[in-house]
Structures are given as C-alpha cells and as structure tokens.
Amino acid sequence: AQTVTQSQPEMSVQEAETVTLSCTYDTSESDYYLFWYKQPPSRQMILVIRQEAYKQQNATENRFSVNFQKAAKSFSLKISDSQLGDAAMYFCAYRSAFSNTGKLIFGQGTTLQVKP
Amino acid sequence: DVKVTQSSRYLVKRTGEKVFLECVQDMDHENMFWYRQDPGLGLRLIYFSYDVKMKEKGDIPEGYSVSREKKERFSLILESASTNQTSMYLCASRGTGIPTQHFGDGTRLSIL
Numbered sequence: 438a439q440t441v442t443q444s445q446p447e448m449s450v451q452e453a454e455t456v457t458l459s460c461t462y463d464t465s466e467s468d469y470y471l472f473w474y475k476q477p478p479s480r481q482m483i484l485v486i487r488q489e490a491y492k493q494q495n496a497t498e499n500r501f502s503v504n505f506q507k508a509a510k511s512f513s514l515k516i517s518d519s520q521l522g523d524a525a526m527y528f529c530a531y532r533s534a535f536s537n538t539g540k541l542i543f544g545q546g547t548t549l550q551v552k553p
Numbered sequence: 554d555v556k557v558t559q560s561s562r563y564l565v566k567r568t569g570e571k572v573f574l575e576c577v578q579d580m581d582h583e584n585m586f587w588y589r590q591d592p593g594l595g596l597r598l599i600y601f602s603y604d605v606k607m608k609e610k611g612d613i614p615e616g617y618s619v620s621r622e623k624k625e626r627f628s629l630i631l632e633s634a635s636t637n638q639t640s641m642y643l644c645a646s647r648g649t650g651i652p653t654q655h656f657g658d659g660t661r662l663s664i665l
Contacts, residue, residue, distance in 0.1 A: 446593075470652045480562075482643065482656035489652075528595060532652055538609060539584055539647055541654060543595035 439464045441531050443544035450519045451552050457504075458514045458547050460529030468534035471505065471512045472541070477525040485527070488512065490534070516549075524551040555580045559644050559657035566664055572631040574660050576644030583649045585627035589613065590641040590659070599642075602627055634664045 440463045450456035462471070473485040488496045488505050495503050500517045516523055529544040560575035578585065584603050588596040598611030600619040608619050616638060620628040627646075631638055641661050645654040 441595075443595075472653070474656075480641075480659045482645075482659075484653055484655075487653060530596075534652075538601055538603070538611075539652070539654070540586065540598050540601060540611065541596070541645075543588075543597075545593055545595045 439466070439469075439531055439533065439542050441529055441542050441544040443527075443529055443547050445547045446545070447548045447550070449550040449552060450516070450523075452519055452521060454519055455515060455517045456519055456549065458516075458527050458529075458549065460512045460514070460544055462510050462512065462529075462531050464510070464531065464533070466533055466535065470532045470534065471503075472530040472532070473501070473503070473512075473514045474528045474530060475523075475525045476528065476546075477522075482528070486514065519551050521551050521553060524549060555582075555646065555655040557644055557646050557655050557657040559642075559660050561660050562658060564660055564662045566631075566634050566662070568634060568636060568664060570631075570634050572634045572662070572664075574629040574631075574642055574644075574662070576627045576629070576646075576657055577625050578627075578646040578655070579625065580646065580648065580655075581624065582646040582655075583624070584647040585621065586645040586647070586654065587611075587617075587619065587627065587629045588643045588645065590643055596643060599629065636664050638662065639664045 530541040602621040644657040
C-alpha cells in the first residue's frame with residue numbers, strides 16, 4: 438500500500454524569505470501523480486501544484502516549485518518570497534495513475550506560519 | 554471554476570442521531586469523494602462514487618454510508634452518530650480523466 442509522510446508538523450518562515458516543506462512517499466508503482474494542497478484557516482483545500490511522475494522536469498507555479506526526486510521518493514515544496522497569505526496547512530498527496538478510484542493518499546500535513 | 558458546496562460549515566449532533574452531510578458540485582463531475590480530516594492523520598477516504606447510484610468503500614467506511622441519487626449530489630450518512638465521529642468532513646469531486654480533485658469548505662461535525 439502507498440503511504441505519504443510529512444515529517445514536519447510545523448514550520449515557520451519570515452516574510453519574503455524562502456521555505457521548503459518536505460514530503461516522502463512509498464510506492465511500488467512507476468506512474469503516479471503527486472500534489473501539494475494548501476488549506477488556509479478558511480478551510481477550503483486549494484491545489485498548489487501537481488507533478489506527474491513520468492515528467493522529469495520539476496513543476497513550478499509562480500512562487501511555488503517542487504523538488505521531485507523519483508528514485509528517493511521525495512517531493513518537497515519550495516515557497517519563495519513568502520507572503521502572509523501563505524500561512525496555512527499544507528498537505529502532500531499521492532494518486533496512482535492506475536487507480537480507477539482516483540483516490541488521494543494524504544500526508545499528515547505541515548502547518549506553515551509566516552512571520553511579518 | 555469548479556464549485557463544491559457543503560451544506561453546513563458547523564454541525565452539532567447528539568450520540569445516536571442519524572446525521573446527513575450534503576455535498577453538491579456544479580461541474581458535472583462523475584467522481585465524488587468523502588474524506589475525514591483529523592489532526593496528525595491528514596485526510597482519509599471514507600467513500601467515493603464514480604457514477605449515479607454507484608459507490609465504493611474507502612479506507613475507513615465503518616459507521617458511514619453514502620447516497621448518490623443525482624450526479625451533482627453526494628450525501629454522507631452517519632447511521633447512528635458516535636463521539637468518535639467528531640471530525641472535519643471534506644467532500645471533493647473530479648472529472649473523469651482529470652487527476653485533480655476539487656474540495657468543498659468542509660463541515661466541522663461535533664457529536665455530543
């Protein structure tokens with residue numbers, strides 16, 4: 438069975454600085470998707486970034502980028518130029534490309550605090 | 554933009570009550586999901602549905618059932634609520650062939 442682990446329950450960063458959130462996963466499959474979701478205090482889960490395992494190039498969305506290391510089964514999220522609005526809980530999630538359910542397997546979450 | 558609407562943000566019920574959590578999506582998505590979110594555990598899948606009247610159990614279905622009579626609506630039912638079902642419940646939907654799920658705002662349910 439696949440598992441996703443986020444080993445940092447809480448992180449903090451100074452406004453305008455860069456922070457990296459860690460995520461590791463375990464799978465025997467060769468094709469899958471990885472996601473980072475953000476859950477602000479308003480509670481709606483928002484997709485931050487998505488990575489397809491067959492793509493070697495790391496995904497980037499504006500200030501958000503990932504470091505995808507397939508062999509190491511690592512998928513970290515880098516937030517550059519942190520803003521107060523980045524404060525939220527961040528979840529890493531895995532989805533098998535072969536799954537007929539499309540279910541997501543989530544990590545435990547990392548709460549990010551942004552200090553002014 | 555996809556809109557997934559959960560009927561209640563907060564709900565307080567008593568032990569033994571039958572509880573209904575409603576979720577509606579406006580994008581004609583075939584797939585809908587119910588997750589439960591608990592501190593330190595992330596989100597865990599309770600049930601999902603891939604079509605009207607079709608459903609499959611997720612990882613933690615015990616104590617729950619679901620109903621999908623119309624494509625846009627997916628209901629989670631707690632047949633006889635218990636205190637260990639106090640949690641945050643999140644609904645999501647996804648179009649076929651699209652890997653990304655879209656989430657509602659969540660319902661924080663307290664069972665007293």
